[in-house]
Amino acid sequence: MIATGEHRESEAAFTELYGRYARRIHAYCSRILSDQQDAEDVFQETFIRFHHTLRKKKSEEGEPTLNRNTSGLLFTIARNLCLNQKQRNIRWQAEQVESDMLYAWDKPYEQKEMVELITTALELLPEDYREAFVLREYDGLPYNEIAELTGASLATAKIRVFRAKEKLRKILEPYLRDSQLND
Secondary structure, three states: OHHHHHHHHHHHHHHHHHHHHHHHHHHHHHHHHOOHHHHHHHHHHHHHHHHHHHHHHHHHHOOOOOOOHHHHHHHHHHHHHHHHHHHHOOOHHHHOOOHHHHHOOOOOHHHHHHHHHHHHHHHHOOHHHHHHHHHHHHOOOOHHHHHHHHOOOHHHHHHHHHHHHHHHHHHHHHHHHHHHHHO
């Protein structure tokens, strides 16, 4: 009977963590991979591996303690799975331009067009710039967590985000200039 109670508590804790982090992890996977099906697969696998990690820690150390490193662990798992997926799927960059459009169906045409342009511009960035930019601007991670997740120094993480923004401005400048002229 105790095992059943512990099992329910464990399930409840996992459900709470899933509710807290699922949206951010899903958005991260979608933006890094671009291909929606690949992103869904990696998203699900992230939480499966996270659950297995928790079970393994519980059997080795007793009740695992979860703290502010929980998001770091989840993003690390998601990042590694994304990198593995991209290695298996060389075609990912050329095939998918519309992943962010899924989030903008109810928006006016101009906003949909802007989302598509930003998605395309993101795909033109070097991999390390795109990843740092997505982690900072879409997922709201501080630079120190970006550095930890990507294995870069703090200064390098900041530089990558800065350079990504600069490159995006350059790529989007003609469109932004045209839209201001039409207003």
